[in-house]
Amino acid sequence: MEKRYEKVWMGCLEVIKDNISPNSFNTWFAPIKPVRLNNNVLTLQVPSQFFYEWLEEHYIDLLKKTIKKELGPEGRLEYSIVMDNTLNASQTQPYTVHAPTLNKKALKNPPINMPVDLSNNKTKDRSVPNPFVIPGLKKLNVHPQLIDSYNFDNFIQGDCNRLARSAGLAVGQNPGKTSFNPLLIYSSNGLGKTHLGHAIGIEVKNLYPEKTVLYVTAEQFTNQFIDSIRNGNQNDFVHFYHMIDVLIMDDIHCLAGKPKTQDVFFHIFNQLHQNGKQIVITSDTPPVEMSGIEPRLLSRFKWGLSADLQVPDFETRIAILQKKIFNDGVDMPGEVLELISSKIDTNIREMEGALISILAQSSMNRKDITLELASQVIDKFVKKAPKEITIDYIQQAICNYFEIPMEKLKSKSRKRETVQARQLAMYFSKLYTKSSLAVIGNKCGNKDHATVLHACKTVKNLVDTDKNFKKHVEELDGILSMT
Numbered sequence: 265m266e267k268r269y270e271k272v273w274m275g276c277l278e279v280i281k282d283n284i285s286p287n288s289f290n291t292w293f294a295p296i297k298p299v300r301l302n303n304n305v306l307t308l309q310v311p312s313q314f315f316y317e318w319l320e321e322h323y324i325d326l327l328k329k330t331i332k333k334e335l336g337p338e339g340r341l342e343y344s345i346v347m348d349n350t351l352n353a354s355q356t357q358p359y360t361v362h363a364p365t366l367n368k369k370a371l372k373n374p375p376i377n378m379p380v381d382l383s384n385n386k387t388k389d390r391s392v393p394n395p396f397v398i399p400g401l402k403k404l405n406v407h408p409q410l411i412d413s414y415n416f417d418n419f420i421q422g423d424c425n426r427l428a429r430s431a432g433l434a435v436g437q438n439p440g441k442t443s444f445n446p447l448l449i450y451s452s453n454g455l456g457k458t459h460l461g462h463a464i465g466i467e468v469k470n471l472y473p474e475k476t477v478l479y480v481t482a483e484q485f486t487n488q489f490i491d492s493i494r495n496g497n498q499n500d501f502v503h504f505y506h507m508i509d510v511l512i513m514d515d516i517h518c519l520a521g522k523p524k525t526q527d528v529f530f531h532i533f534n535q536l537h538q539n540g541k542q543i544v545i546t547s548d549t550p551p552v553e554m555s556g557i558e559p560r561l562l563s564r565f566k567w568g569l570s571a572d573l574q575v576p577d578f579e580t581r582i583a584i585l586q587k588k589i590f591n592d593g594v595d596m597p598g599e600v601l602e603l604i605s606s607k608i609d610t611n612i613r614e615m616e617g618a619l620i621s622i623l624a625q626s627s628m629n630r631k632d633i634t635l636e637l638a639s640q641v642i643d644k645f646v647k648k649a650p651k652e653i654t655i656d657y658i659q660q661a662i663c664n665y666f667e668i669p670m671e672k673l674k675s676k677s678r679k680r681e682t683v684q685a686r687q688l689a690m691y692f693s694k695l696y697t698k699s700s701l702a703v704i705g706n707k708c709g710n711k712d713h714a715t716v717l718h719a720c721k722t723v724k725n726l727v728d729t730d731k732n733f734k735k736h737v738e739e740l741d742g743i744l745s746m747t
């Protein structure tokens with residue numbers, strides 16, 4: 265059951281979400297955990313001192329408003345900070361910063377027992393000079409942005425991913441210490457790049473909790489960089505990245521055509537690499553095929569190992585689906601899994617999408633999961649390769665629709681319904697085929713190109729003026745576009 269403090273915080277998040285960018289929301293609010301609510305005081309657990317200061321500096325008004333909205337005028341806020349203290353395991357207990365009045369001044373002097381490395385002079389100055397460095401903290405407490413379920417346990421091994429997976433595991437177990445630096449993972453869409461990237465980060469975090477791991481998409485990186493230019497704290501941006509031990513940059517191809525961002529990434533890359541830090545990169549193409557990326561950056565990518573993820577074979581696809589339903593605690597007949605794996609064979613994400621849709625359909629309509637239900641759902645997922653539409657096909661469809669023989673359509677008959685059918689054949693041939701006007705005319709009763717043009721104009725006019733005719737055109741269009 266949802267606790268009251270969770271409900272209150274959910275209510276706050278709703279409002280906050282509407283007021284800030286998704287990026288800021290994910291960075292600053294998604295990692296917050298509500299922990300209790302006592303006497304109208306909501307306690308939020310934040311990952312670090314820096315986090316707390318940043319929230320106070322930038323989001324205090326928004327927080328104030330939402331807390332009051334949820335809890336009334338008596339609503340108060342207090343923070344519990346999880347210390348990243350690598351010196352002493354017993355100090356990993358969260359400790360609490362009381363911010364009883366939600367008053368910024370009071371918060372500048374929170375009544376807390378500062379742990380050793382926070383009690384130096386620098387931390388007395390509680391203004392946060394920039395978003396990337398924690399004042400007075402030697403160790404950066406970066407939220408790694410990792411998704412828990414994207415771990416190695418859930419990453420099924422197969423021939424399709426053997427090298428990438430084992431290299432990833434090696435890197436996760438020995439970050440910066442293997443020759444796989446950078447490790448570049450590439451594949452087409454939906455084959456597990458992002459999953460593997462996270463898995464490496466999670467492995468590092470499990471084995472070396474003190475290491476600073478960061479998962480970031482190339483797009484986020486670009487946005488942060490642009491923001492830092494706008495705010496004049498480019499140095500802090502670079503400085504922040506210099507402190508990362510394991511940098512996982514997803515979808516590097518998104519940097520294509522962005523020379524300034526590539527330039528700053530190039531320097532960060534060099535700095536990290538020189539200092540034995542691990543870099544993991546994913547991309548939708550191998551380095552040799554990347555376009556829009558500067559040669560000097562590309563040459564860096566070749567320093568380490570490039571490994572690809574291929575389309576999994578049938579058995580691996582089944583194993584992936586089995587793992588998925590096992591994790592979700594649901595049951596599904598084997599033959600349905602086989603059907604999904606055989607019909608959707610190039611994209612794991614789509615396979616999972618079909619699986620979820622089947623589950624949803626069955627629970628919504630209270631139907632058992634049968635092969636029939638599954639194949640209905642899958643049909644919607646599998647885009648049929650468009651069959652090429654020919655003039656002959658269009659003519660036949662029109663003859664069927666109006667129930668007139670083909671000879672008539674191709675004749676010189678001036679009967680009104682024949683003329684219209686012929687004109688429609690010309691119109692749709694122009695719309696759906698690449699044939700020239702002359703060819704179309706030739707096939708539709710041996711007419712010239714001007715006649716075809718005239719026919720197209722006439723059809724358009726009639727659609728605008730004649731309701732009945734419009735209906736015919738729409739129906740025919742539906743029939744032809746379903747081909």
Ligand code: ADP
Pocket residue numbers: 414418419420421425451452453454455456457458459460584587612613616
């Ligand atoms: P990409 O980043 O290459 O587009 P993702 O990493 O987002 O692909 O993977 C798409 C989906 O497929 C994710 O839900 C992921 O968990 C799943 N997936 C991919 N590869 C595997 C695998 N080997 N084992 C289990 N699940 C996988």
Ligand code: MG
Pocket residue numbers: 457458459514515
């Ligand atoms: Mg991805």
